[in-house]
Amino acid sequence: MGDAPEYRLLAELEAAYDRLVESAEALVAGWREHGGEAWAFGEARADADWLHRTLLDFWYQDGQDGRSTRSHVGLIAAPEPVMAQAVAVNAAKRAFAAQLARIRERAPSLVPEAKAVLPFRHPRLHGHLRGSGLARLHLKQCWRAIPLAEAPVARVRLAWYTSGRSIKRLTVREAEQKLLALDTEAAHVRIQLERLAGLPDREPLAQVQRQAPLMRANLFFREPLDDGRRRRAMNVALPLFLPAEDGRLPDHNQPPAQPPQARTRSRRRDERLEPEPLLPSLRVHRYRR
Incomplete structure (x- = not known):
């Protein structure tokens, strides 16, 4: 039986x-009861069924990269009881993530078992996967938070953000080890090793992803917040809940269906990295001197 x-x-x-599941279903039921306008990006209808599918989309799709998550962009006008339920869902998500972190720290071998067991606690949530074998749980899609506006909003402007990147510092030795793990007989790898x-x-390098x-979403509040701010920007991978006692959505735009192909923001003059990679195979750049 195990320890x-x-x-x-x-x-x-x-x-x-x-x-987590019960709180998400309660949120959907509360919005169905109290009403409120909704808009869903790329969807013909934004109703309670759509919200249920969106909030309880905890599953991998065939071919999905394990590091990526699916986005469900939308706007929900939420009276106070609905906002309170959304806050409760986020609390349940934090509790789930904290318990998962404890397992990864104390008994990491249980993580695969958890992924296998949890889907069968609420089998109707993944009925659409019955024909494709075992439903695979996407843990990050379980615990990622619902975006919430902290005060009534006058307007929302949605836009694609395509300039995001993560930067990891590497030593010359670490970069060399990564290159040596590639095909060192290839000419392009040998050239990079020579560089x-x-x-x-001691020169630091940067690996860019x-x-x-x-x-x-750029939110423009009706009144200044306690800290004086009148606007806030946030990423929205799930529907954004907006406080609205009248159940009406604020003015909002319709973003393009697809992100732009080219970079839309000009490069910062204080860009710290050289524009061309020193080691293209590893996406490693030198810092400007």
Whole structure:
């Protein structure tokens, strides 16, 4: 049966997952009851069925990269009871993520078992996957937060953000080890190893990972917030809940169906990295001097 403390961790994760599902379904039921306008990007209808599918989309699709998540962009006008339920869903998501982190720290071997067990606690949620074998749970899609506006909004402007990237610092030695793991017989790898050999050992390098395009919402509040701000920008991978006692959506735009192909923002004059990679195979750049 296994170690009892470990399986207690798993039981606690199952309970956290149940609370997450139940709170999300309560949110959908609350919005169905209290009403409120909604808009869904790329969808013909934004109704309670759409919201249910969106909030409980916890599954991998065939061929989906395990590092990526699906976006469901939309706007929900939410009276106070609905906003309170959305806050409760996010609390359940945090609790689920915290319990999962405890398992990864104390008993990481249980993570595959959790992925196998959890889908069957609420089998109707993944009925559409019955024909494709075991439903595969996407843990990040379970715990990612619902975006919430903290105050009534006058207007929302949605736009694709395509300039995101993550930067990881590397030493010359670390970059060399990564190159040596490639095909060192290939001419382009040998050329990059020669470039690297000409650098001082202590020079820091930067490995750049371009991030997938995402939707960003710019919120313009009706009144200044407590800190004086009148606007806020946030990424929106799930429907954005907007406080609205009258159930009406604020003015909002219709973003393009697809992100732009080319970079839309000019490069910063204080860009710290050289524009061309030193090691193209690794996306490694030098810092400007």
